[in-house]
Amino acid sequence: MGTIQRFPHSAKAASTNPLKMSQPLGAALAFLGVDRCMPLFHGSQGCTAFGLVLLVRHFREAIPLQTTAMDQVSTILGGYENLEQAVRTIHERNAPALIGVATTGVTETKGEDMAGQYSLFRQRNPALAGLKLVFANTPDFSGGFEDGFSAAVTGIVEEVVQPSDKTVKGQINVLAGCHLSPGDVEELRDIIESFGLSPIFLPDLSLSMSGRQPDDFTATSLGGVTVEQIASMGASEATLVIGEHMRVAAAALELKTDVRSVFFDRLTGLEASDRLVRTLSELSGRPVPAKLRRQRETLVDGMLDGHFFYSRKRIAVALEPDLLYAVTSFLADMGAEVIAAVSPTQTAVLEKLKAATVMVGDHSDVETLARDADLIVSNSHGRQGAARIGVPLHRMGLPMFDRLGAGLKVHVGYRGTRELLFEIGNLFLSREMDHDEHGHGHAHGHPHGDGHEHGQHCGSGSCGCSAG
C-alpha cells in the first residue's frame, strides 16, 4: 500500500469528485460475505453511517454494520473500552458467528494497538471464546476499498482457517476479490459445480447480498460462507485466487494449509474464461460440460457480431484496480482503444494495464481525459462528469445507486463476458443508429484522433448522455 508510486498521481491538492472509497468500507463488504457476521468499525459513528448508506444504495439491502462510537474523550484516552463494550453488546443482542472489526482513520491516527487489544479482549472475556473475532487494520488515510477488502479476507484466513491432514476430494477454495459481484460469484459457483467440484467461496456475497427473503428478522448478515466452511478450507484440493488484491490472502492461506493456489488475474474475456475452464477440467479430471461448450460458442459468435462496433472505439475507464484491469483488458481484446485508465489507488496491477494513459486520480480527471472519448466506463459517481462532456457512461463497479440489480450484474466466464460485450456494444450501436436518425451529426467510424465532435445534448437519452 502506497509503496509503488510508478504511475502519475493527479497533481491536484483537492481531490475532486473522488473515485476512491475508504479501506474500512472494503473490509465491511468482505465481512458481509460471511454468514451471521457483524462488521464493526472502530471509529466515530459517522464513519459507519456513511459506509452503510453507500452499501444500502448499491445493493438495496439492509446492511448490518456497527460502530464503536468513539467520541473525543475515548479518541484521546484510547478506544479499548469502547471496542470491548461494542463487541459484548453485539454478542448479547445479535449473537453473530463472527465479528469483523475494521479500524478507521480515527483509531489509526491515535495508533490503537489492535493486536494488543485482541489479546486483552480474549484474556478478559473467556466466556466469549467461541466467538470468532477478526481484526483488520484499515486506516482511511492509506490505500482504498480494495486494500480494505484484502485486509479483511486475510484476517479471516488467519483467524478462522484450520490446517488439515485430510483432503476432501473435489473441494475447491475460491478467494473471490471485490471486483466480483454477488452475481459473478453465483455464476462462478455454477461453472465450478458443473465439473462436479464443490467450491467454498471466501467471501461469498452471492449468498448474502443478492436479495434474500428471510423467514425472520436478522440483525447480522444473512447467508454467506459459514465459519465452519471457512475453517475447513484447509482440506481443499486447490485454491482459485481471483484478482491481484487476493494474493496476500492467498499467501496466508497457502502458508497455513499447504493447499496449492492457482492465480487468475481476470475472468472476463474469451481467453481468460478458457483458462478457468481448462483449470477446472484438469482439477476435476472431467471433460468440459456441454453447457459451457455452447456458451463458448455463443461468446465467439457474439465477438464476431460485435467487433464492428468496438474497433478503435476510444474508451476511458475508471474503476477499482482489479476491475479496471479486467475491463480494460477485455476492451483491448475487442479491438477498442483504452485512452485512459484511472485508478483510485497506486497498486501493482496497474503495471499490466494496456492503456494510452494510466493514472491515479478521480472523476474530474476522467472528465478531462475523456473529452473526446466514445464511452466512459465507471461507477454511478461518474454520471455528473459524463453528462457535462456529453459522453455516454456504462456503469460498472460500486457504487451503482441509479440502476436496479447492481449486485447481480455478471461479467465473468463465457456467459458474463457475452453479457458485458452486448451491453457495451449496444451503447455504441444505439448511439450510432439513434443519432443518425436524429441528425445530430456525430462523426462516427472515424479513424481515431481526427477531432470529431460530440453533441452536448442527446434528445433521445437512449445513449445515456443526458443521464444526470
Next chain:
Amino acid sequence: MLQEKLQDVFNEPGCSTNQAKSEKERKKGCSKALKPGAAAGGCAYDGAMIALQPIADAAHLVHGPIACLGNSWDNRGTKSSGSQLYRTGFTTDMSELDIIHGGEKKLYRAIKEIVQQYDPPAVFVYQTCVPAMIGDDIEAVCKFAAKKLGKPVIPVMAPGFVGSKNLGNKLAGETLLDHVIGTVEPEVTTPTDICIVGEYNLAGELWLVKPLLDEIGIRILSCISGDGRYNDVAQAHRARLTMVVCSQALVNVGRKMQERWGIPYFEGSFYGVSDMSDTLRTMARMLVERGADKAIIDRTEGVIAREESRVWRRLEPYKPRFDGKRVLLFTGGVKSWSMVTALEGAGLTIVGTSTKKSTKEDKERIKKMKGEEFHQWDDLKPRDIYKMLRDSEADIMMSGGRSQFIALKAKVPWLDLNQERHTPYAGYDGIVNLCEEIDKTLSNPIWRQVRLAAPWDLKPDARPDAKPVGA
C-alpha cells in the same frame, strides 16, 4: 474554542426542551451518550454538511481522509435551481504523509485550486476527526486563504467525534452566524423580506411553497440553506422575520439573529394542511406587526381559503381507497406529526408511532390528539417492528430509509419520509403528492404476488388462487 462553542449550543434558551431541564442536566448537553455496538446515525460533520451543502454556488471542501467525503458525496436530494457546484465533491484526501507532516499546506493549496478553477463566491472548509486530532489549525488556514485569495473561506468546526448529526446542524448554524450572516448588504430590501432557516429543499420542496409566498407578496430574502446562494445567506440579517423549520436543530440561528439584529422569529412547518396554513398566517401577522402593509393578511387568507378547499377536494378521491388502511409512522420528530391530521383527513388510520426522537411535550401532544390507547414506542427494536408487520398489524409503514428493508422484507408497503425521497411533500400540493404516493404503493398488484407461497411449499390441497396469509 470548540468546547466553549459546544457548551454554548447545548445551553440554548430558545429550545423548550433545554429550558425544561435542570441546571445539571443542561450541562451534560443534549446529545445522548452513544452506546458502542448499538448506535446508529451520522456524526457532527455529517450534520454540518447537511445544513450547509444546499448553499449551491459555494464550494464545499472536506479536510480529512477519504472516508469522510469519498464514501458520502452525491448522496442527497437537495435541489438547486441554478449553480450545481454544491454537487461537486472536494476533499484533501489526507494521506499518511499529510498526517505526519500536517495537512495545513495541502489544505491551502486545495482552497487555492478551487478558487482559481471554479471561482465560487465562497469556500466552506469542513474540519474532520483526523486533522482535528493532529492539530491542523484550519481556522488559521482559512483566514490566511481568505486574505490571500480575496474570497470568504469559512471554517466549519464540527469534526465527527464531537457528537451527533443534530449537534452538527447546530454547529453549522453557529458557523453561519460567526462568519457569513451580516457580511453582505442586499441591494434592495422590502418590508416583507423573510429568512427561512432549516429548510433544505429536498426533492424541490421549497418550490411548492415559494409560489404561494410570491402570490401573497412575501419575499424569501434568504433561505438557510435550501436552493441557497452564498450572498443571499450572507444578507439574511436584513430580513424582517425569520421562520425556523425543524425547530430543534437550528433554533440557535433564529434566536441569535433576534439578539443581534432584532429580527423576530417563529417556529413553523410546511408539512400538513393546518400547519401550512398556520405558518402562512403567522408569517403575515408578524410581518404586519413589523410594519408591512396590512393587505398581505387578506391576501394570505385568500390563498389559504382557496388552497385548503382545493386540497380537501383533491384528497376526496383517496378517502374510499384509504378507508380502514392502517399506518405505522416511524420518524419520531414533530415534523411527521404535522402530517398526521392531513393523512387522517384523507381517511387513513395511524395505529402507532415511535417517539424515540420526540420530546416530552411532543408525546403529550400526541396523547392529547390520539388518546391513551394509542401506541407510542420509545425504543422499538427492528425485530419487533418486523414482527408487527408480519402479523399484519399495519397496511403500510412510513419511515426513514434506514428501516426500509424491515418493511419490504416483511412484504409490507413502505414509503420514505426522509431525505432520500424523490417526491416533495411540503405545502398543500405536497400533501396531495404524499397521498398519491401512498395510494400508488398500497394499490400496487405486487403485494398479492410476492406473498404467494413458492410452488414447492404448496400443500397438496392448496389451490393456486387461495388467498395467502396476511394478504
